Amino acid sequence: MSEDAGVLPKHHVATQSEKKVITASSLGTVFEWYDFYLYGLLATHISKVFFSGVNETTGFILALGAFAAGFAVRPFGALVFGRVGDLVGRKNTFLVTMGIMGLSTFAVGLLPGYESIGVAAPIILIFLRILQGLALGGEYGGAATYVAEHAPNNRRGLYTSFIQITATFGLFAALLVVIGIRTSMGEESFSAWGWRLPFLISILLLGVSLWIRMQLNESPVFQKMKEEGTTSKAPLTEAFGRWSNAKWVLIALFGAVTGQAVVWYTGQFYALFYLEKILKVDGAQANILIAIALLLGTPFFVLFGWLSDKIGRKYIILGGCALAALTYFPAFNALSKAANPALGTATINAPVTVTADPNECSVQFDPIGRNRFDSTSCDIAKAWLAKNGIDYRNVEAPAGTVATVQVGGASLMAPDPAEVSGEARAAAITAFQGELKTTLTAAGYPDKADPAGINKVMVVAILFYLVLLVTMVYGPIAAMLVELFPSRIRYTSMSLPYHLGNGWFGGFLPTTAFAMVAATGDVSYGLWYPVIVATLTVVIGLIFLPETFRRNIDD
Template sequence: MVSIPTDLPKHHAATQSEKLVIAASSLGTVFEWYDFYLYGLLATVITAQFFSGVNETTGFIFALAAFAAGFAVRPFGALVFGRIGDLVGRKNTFLVTMGIMGLSTFLVGLLPSYASAGVAAPVALVLLRLLQGLALGGEYGGAATYVAEHAPNNKRGLYTSFIQTTATLGLFAALLVVIGVRMALGEEAFASWGWRVPFLVSIVLLAVSMWIRMQLAESPVFRKMKEEGKASKAPLTEAFGQWSNLKVVILALVGAVAGQAVVWYTGQFYALFFLEKTLKVDGATTNILTAIALALATPGFVFFGWLSDRIGRKPIILAGCLLAALTYFPLFEALSKAANPALYAAQQTAPVSVTADPADCSLQFDPIGKNKFDSKSCDIAKSYLAKASVSYSNIAAPAGAVAEIEIGGVKISGVDPAAVSGDARKAAIAAFQDKAKAALTAAGYPAKADPAAINKPVVVLILFVLVLYVTMVYGPIAALLVELFPTRIRYTSMSLPYHIGNGWFGGFLPTTAFAMVAATGDIYYGLWYPIVVAVITLVVGLLFLPETYKRRIDG
């Protein structure tokens, strides 16, 4: 096992032992993120496999909600495993979390589909996602704390930045596996059964990760604290039952992590979903372009971690939030223009509007998955446009009016459900949808993005900028959180705000943003969610967040 002397000077060049700690901790965490993010990359396939019993728009939002379910329980994992980590040690705790994560991911690859098992399939999927979330809730805090407690005082940002690269590298690894399997099998076979392969191979990664982690010894800071009898006997009570520490937890969440989380998930996941679902770029191309951008931007994590050791954590994190809030709208509009120029041109030259009685319009998201949106004329019109990922504006009509779609000056009268029923209603809806489809086609709205027309260098550049913002907010965050809390309750205290921020503010971002888009018809409307959260973090962080980069953490 790697044994680190506890009497090393706190400012020194990295030793071979410390380099091994960083490499082993980071590599193990990469594999855990690989497991967790496979689901996000395959959201469209997951929709078809496990949520085929509902309409397409609701199915996709359900798939994103199941993706978010893993994030929802991360704070609870942080409490459970954070407490264990502060009581019994960092190393053994993240061995347990790794085992849970790896086995849960492997089992996803064995699940039956909705077609063969009915509702039991999505229920089992969600349960496995919950287990993954619990495990990840204990993993990150352990790895970040473990590495930080090995680092010299003047290099904590640099050392922990390697842990910060693991989420992106895990996503990158998952992208490479998915791309490789897709190319080897073809899209038809991949959609049918090949999507299971990336989940099943995770059992190999689990074995490698467990072996790597077992080579490590306990953190020297934790060992010293235990030897001196200073360990906390009740980490949860001490961390959250005492206002002096609880207020720091709240400040860390609102003034740093919440903004970091929404910038991260917008740059790495919402952009990916936006390309594939809204801009209709095929999945393989989306994955390849995203992988290139990730590869180019990933060194930014280490750079900004290193920079935070010199100028501080706070200015870099808050600058990333500011840049994101100021540029998301123009960047995503530019992404639309580069990725699907025909769609972008059609939106400019032949805008779509829905004129309807506002009282006749429902939210285009069905929480129980059974609404066909065919009982109101407004719902019939909007559900078709939402399914087609067409952006539209809303115009209020007098009470009782039948909804009408206008596509580039061509008006199409909607269906009055009160006037028809049964098979006649189905026929009327089908005829309306055929007319709308023909009008959209005539106006230049493409069914899919033309691969030859995609400006790939510009798409990669935009994705690179979005991920660069991620590196700014995420590179220094581990060092900041470690430095905010004392050793005796560090694992517990830092894990909770991190996982509430990333699990709830970040993890629910794709679901929330797409539901906002479905509700308004504006494909860019979902961006208001990360922008508002980033601005709140910017303001709170500027006013109240302390700078921590010169603090010692071995006390």
């Protein structure tokens, strides 16, 4: 498709029907994100009810399934529902994805626990989670395509930007419902059975969302193709089996979406992880600070969507990626000083060093949180230091050397698993961790960030900046993806790169960054992951990604 495909359609002010399309599509997508986030917010209660009775091996497999449902299966949902959307229509397809998501979420609220039906409980839960992941994989492409194909040519960025704020609104909705129910009924009742209510309430939201969406008509672009008999008969083959289109899928993935994904996950998720795990800010306080930044930043999704209609999508998205790559290290360094200055002082006055045989130090990549990393003395020392956000330096030791940790002038030897096993090993590890914690406290390392010492205004300002970068890369991305691909295979073509980028490159960011921190001891080292990915996106995008905002997408 050329960059200027013929005469542009007539521009016009938004009609009532178009406003209804935006509202209905956005509300439906908010609902689906609400469903998706509930699992994460209530993971502790879900694990207790469904996973507590299984053995360690089975628990590992089931936890892997739950994680995979959240991120890994989304591209497969994009393939399945993208194909259906290009074959039978946009409207009916995202009605189906919404129904699957909503009913799966409602079923979690009714599902008996392990004590009632045994191992069938976690297996059914994983099946429901997989359905949710598949449905989410089909929802975004459908909503974005549907809205864009209703929009006038000069307002696609603005119209689709309302889809982009739905993930944030869905998170807020889930938080408000959970906090409201938890507060009103008390922690004991909530833990016993009240945690099910947010899942059960979703059936009401599902009913309202489905009713609203059912009032809409099919996309005019798809309807025209259907009437003319030009819809695709084999969307997957056309989208990915022919190089003429497959190359644009790859360019969209590596020249736009991967950078957008890591900037999004860094600004909204890794920043929260960094505050809680590295800087030791109280979880509730960290959530409030992030929430304030999100509230301040959310309007900018729409602003950058609107701006992309005026000056183009490409350079706004790549500009956000470039700013992220250039400023993440100073921004997170400033965040550390503002949120926990005592930790920085201790790091300077009593630096921590780990002396170990490098061959005994594993890469601590653990996406499902089930690996204890206790098979070597090096892993025992590094795992605890990394999980507690302690910055340390590595010193290479001869083969066979038992790892030691030096804090200022104090030195502690980690347990050697080759010498102890079973309960004795567990006791030795617990004793070592306790002694290490005492030594760090004596050296001035704070157990938690002092609330009185947090510069809240500065923290919110830095978090707002990180969210602003998110809005730059995410606000225009839906319009760009829609415009890159021809109408007959648009749903299929745009959904896959979006969910590969966000589900895999973005979804694995926190665990990848943590593994990098554990390997090096540098609490900022994990930022190299988003910095490198964002930089590659800028380079690839500048060379290969076309500007799309003047395209006619009716072809």
